[in-house]
Structure formats: structure tokens, C-alpha cells
Amino acid sequence: MIPRRAAPCRPAAPTGKPGRWLRLGLAALVPLFGAAAAHAQQDCDLNGRSVNPSNGASTDGKTGLMRCKDRASGELQREEQLQNGVYMGLVRIYEKGKLAKEHSVNAKGNIQGRAREFSPAGRVLREATYDDGQERGLVRSFYPDGKLRRVVFYPDTGNGSERASAEFTERGQLSALRCADAPTLSPAVDDAKLCGFAGTGASQVELFDAQGNLRSRLAYVSGKRTRSQSFYDNGKTAVLDETVGNQRTEQNYSSEGVKRRETAYLLVERANVRVREQAFSEKGTLVRDQRWNSAGEPIVDDSYYLNGQPSSKSAYGNSGDMRTVEITEFYDSGERAAQGRYQVVGRSRQIPVGTHQRFSEKGKLLAESTFDAKGRITRERVWDENGELQRDDEVFEDGSRKAFAQ
Structure with missing residues (x-):
């Protein structure tokens, strides 16, 4: 196998339709080449010998940990592992001499295994596990003080689309929740309880904003949301959405607490078919009543x-x-x-x-x-x-x- 010769300092052409790179023009090329020039001011060594990452011949066939420092300040900027001339293994990125990111790449250059990001104080801000560039399992992010900010679950197969997630404010209050068809967020979050998998009826969940104000109340049964109530800044109900059996009802209110609209849906094969909609005046009197059959x-x-x-x-x-x-x-x-x-x-x-x-x-x-x-x-x-x-x-x-x- 011919070793892959990476050139980290080389500016990459933007993705998109053919010809876009040419259409960027001179104004776009100047900052790109300026960035490349900034990278060129690094001094890199591998096993104690000077190497140039932009010149594949200087790393051809070599194995070890390449370390690159800023020429002006002497601060360490990155470390990359090579195996027989191929960038494969550990990668560390530094900012102002402090570790900012750490992960490993496979022979294809895709992230493999654990990846972490750090704050200037050394706390973990994000941690994830990758399989050939795809996030798998639990992915967690944190506030600078170490409190959990967001946790997401990705399945072990497929294209890596998000399955379940939970978000928290800096106060530690739940601010968003997405449930899967089974508990997946443990041990980071007890979604078995939050998403109604405990077998004790519908769960009761409250979501808050950054200021600590109650924004919504939710109810889940076996991962399916059966009730949602959102609030205005004054605490009055904005939207009430509830599902009973095969019918879902959504009510919209004004900030004064007056119901302005009510819509009923029939749940048919994962689809919502609107069967009734009522509109109300500012004083709450009925002004329109529409109805549809199950065929719409x-x-x-x-x-x-x-x-x-x-x-x-x-x-x-x-x-x-x-x-x-x-x-x-x-x-x-x-x-x-x-x-x-x-x-x-x-x-x-x-x-x-x-x-x-x-x-x-x-x-x-x-x-x-x-x-x-x-x-x-x-x-x-x-x-x-x-x-x-x-x-x-x-x-x-x-x-x-x-x-x-x-």
C-alpha cells in the first residue's frame, strides 16, 4: 500500500458545485493563502528531526509523533502520529500552548475512537466516540464549570443520525428533551424516568430557559410525548398539545390567556390528519368552525x-x-x-x-x-x-x- 501523504498546511478547496472554487476570485484566495502562510511559520519535528508537513518526502515512510510549534512564540500547536508515513493515530491540537482537542484518526483520515475537547482550564467540554468518522453511542458536552450541557445518543449502525437527546441550562435545569423508543441516555441522564419507560404511567417533565423560567411541561409514555404545554413570559399558557388514543388536540392561547385556536387531528399510520379547527376572537368567542373527514x-x-x-x-x-x-x-x-x-x-x-x-x-x-x-x-x-x-x-x-x- 502506498502511504497517504497528508498536507495539513494546504488550503482545501470549498465544496459545492463544479466551478465554485474558480468563482471565489482573488479576494477569497488572499485570506486562504494568508492562513497557509501562518501555518508555514511552524517548526515541526519527528523523532528529534525537522520535518515539513507540506512536503511528503520529509515524512515518507517515517513513524513517530510529529510535534509542531509556533516559530515566533515557541508554543506547541499540534501533535500528530505517523505510521510508515501515514497520518494515523493520535492527534492533539493546542491553543496558546494548552491542549484544546484530542482524538485519533484511522488510515482513511477519519476520526476513530474517543475524541475530546477541553477548556483553557483543562476541563472536558465535549467527549464522543467515533467509528470511521461517525459518532456512536453517547456524546456529551459540558459547561466550563463541568456541569452537563447536552447529551446525545447515536446508534451503533447507520448514518449516525441523532436518536435521543437532553439539554440543560447552566443552572442544571432541563431545557430540552428528545426521547427514543427505548432508554438510551443512561448513565448521563435517567431517560427511563423522564421518557415514561418506568411503567408508572405518564412522566412529568418541566423545561426551563437560561433565566430559570418555566417554559414548558411535558408528559411521555414509553418514549412518546402525550402532552405538551408551553408558556409565555408572564407564565400563561401559550400552546397546549395533548394526545388521547388516536386523537391529538392542539390549543393556542393569547398572552392574556384567551384561547384563539383549537385544532384536532386523527392519528393514522404515523400521520396527523386534521379533522377539526376552531378559531376564536380576542374575547374568546367562536368565529369559525371547520371540519374534515378522515380522508382530509x-x-x-x-x-x-x-x-x-x-x-x-x-x-x-x-x-x-x-x-x-x-x-x-x-x-x-x-x-x-x-x-x-x-x-x-x-x-x-x-x-x-x-x-x-x-x-x-x-x-x-x-x-x-x-x-x-x-x-x-x-x-x-x-x-x-x-x-x-x-x-x-x-x-x-x-x-x-x-x-x-x-
Whole structure:
């Protein structure tokens, strides 16, 4: 096998679409080469002999620990292990002469085994275990005082996507939680208790912000969140999300504590199908009520005036193969104002069909329009407040009209 000759001081081309490196231009190249020049001011030695990491010939076939120092200050900046000319094994990075990072790499240059990061005081800030560059098992990060900041669990196989996690504030209070389908965060965190795996019913979890304010309350059963309640700065509920059986309900509140929206979902094969949504005014009165069937098709869409009277009612149904909606509008007194039937075409388009009527607030018929199957008006009649017919027109495709002949 031909030894891999690494050149740490060489600036790497940015990743992305072909040609991006060329498009960076001279302005981008200056700081990159400036950084390379800064690295060139290091003095490196291997087994007591001077080597140049940028020149593979100086390390070809050699084994040992290469140590590089800043030429001006003499401070140690990094240590890298070589095996037969290949950068493989221990790697240590120093900042201002103090150890900042420590890990090992395999023959492919990927991190292998334990990796740690340190504070200037020497405390561990992060520790993880890698397998060919992929994080595995528990990965922990800490605050400078040593308190746990975040713990994440990665599975032993796959692409290394995060499975479970917990985060803490500097006060040591839990600030975020993600549960897996089994306890995975022990011994760093007792997620068997937090995520409801203890077999004693739903867990009760509280999350806090950096100032120590309660931000949310959660409940878990066997790793699944069954209830979530978040709060405003004033302590009032912002969102309440709860799952019971196969139905999930989400309620949204104003900062004054008034419910403004409630949405119900049907849980079907890992999907949430919206089946009802209600909207409320600033004072908490119902202003709209919508309902859908399990297939996501609308069934009811009713709206209301602030005085509580209905503003409009829409009832959906089927007429043969045609999906229709019957819409009735109202005056704020509760009296019917208009009604008509529409053919539903797609999600947002409706075609008027049949006879549509408009009424006075006293309930008298004022106007009537008739539409054909294509939504074109074919006849239009108008009455006065006394019920006397004022106009009866036949309407043609081009918009012209004439008196309707009996």
C-alpha cells in the first residue's frame, strides 16, 4: 500500500458545485493563502528531526509523533502520529500552548475512537466516540464549570443520525428533551424516568430557559410525548398539545390567556390528519368552525359574528360523482341573507350550480339566479321589498339577456 501523504498546511478547496472554487476570485484566495502562510511559520519535528508537513518526502515512510510549534512564540500547536508515513493515530491540537482537542484518526483520515475537547482550564467540554468518522453511542458536552450541557445518543449502525437527546441550562435545569423508543441516555441522564419507560404511567417533565423560567411541561409514555404545554413570559399558557388514543388536540392561547385556536387531528399510520379547527376572537368567542373527514375532505365550514350569530354555514356532500357544498349566509341578526350550491373543483375552486337566492333581512326573496352545470348563469330574477317581480331575464353565454319567455 502506498502511504497517504497528508498536507495539513494546504488550503482545501470549498465544496459545492463544479466551478465554485474558480468563482471565489482573488479576494477569497488572499485570506486562504494568508492562513497557509501562518501555518508555514511552524517548526515541526519527528523523532528529534525537522520535518515539513507540506512536503511528503520529509515524512515518507517515517513513524513517530510529529510535534509542531509556533516559530515566533515557541508554543506547541499540534501533535500528530505517523505510521510508515501515514497520518494515523493520535492527534492533539493546542491553543496558546494548552491542549484544546484530542482524538485519533484511522488510515482513511477519519476520526476513530474517543475524541475530546477541553477548556483553557483543562476541563472536558465535549467527549464522543467515533467509528470511521461517525459518532456512536453517547456524546456529551459540558459547561466550563463541568456541569452537563447536552447529551446525545447515536446508534451503533447507520448514518449516525441523532436518536435521543437532553439539554440543560447552566443552572442544571432541563431545557430540552428528545426521547427514543427505548432508554438510551443512561448513565448521563435517567431517560427511563423522564421518557415514561418506568411503567408508572405518564412522566412529568418541566423545561426551563437560561433565566430559570418555566417554559414548558411535558408528559411521555414509553418514549412518546402525550402532552405538551408551553408558556409565555408572564407564565400563561401559550400552546397546549395533548394526545388521547388516536386523537391529538392542539390549543393556542393569547398572552392574556384567551384561547384563539383549537385544532384536532386523527392519528393514522404515523400521520396527523386534521379533522377539526376552531378559531376564536380576542374575547374568546367562536368565529369559525371547520371540519374534515378522515380522508382530509371538508365537511363543515361555519363562521360567526362577534355577537354569536352565524355569519355563514357551508355543508359539504356528494351528488353522484360530484363533490358539492351548500353555502348559506346570514345577517348579524341571524336572518338568512343568501344561499346557493356549488360544485367543488380542487381545493380552492367552486363553480355555482342550480338556483342561488338572496333575501332581505325580513326574510323576503329579493333575487334568484340559475346556473347550468358549467357554472354559467342562465336566468336572473329580481323582486322588490313588497315581493313584486321587477325583472326576469334569460342570460346568454356572451352576457347578453332578454326578458324570459314563459
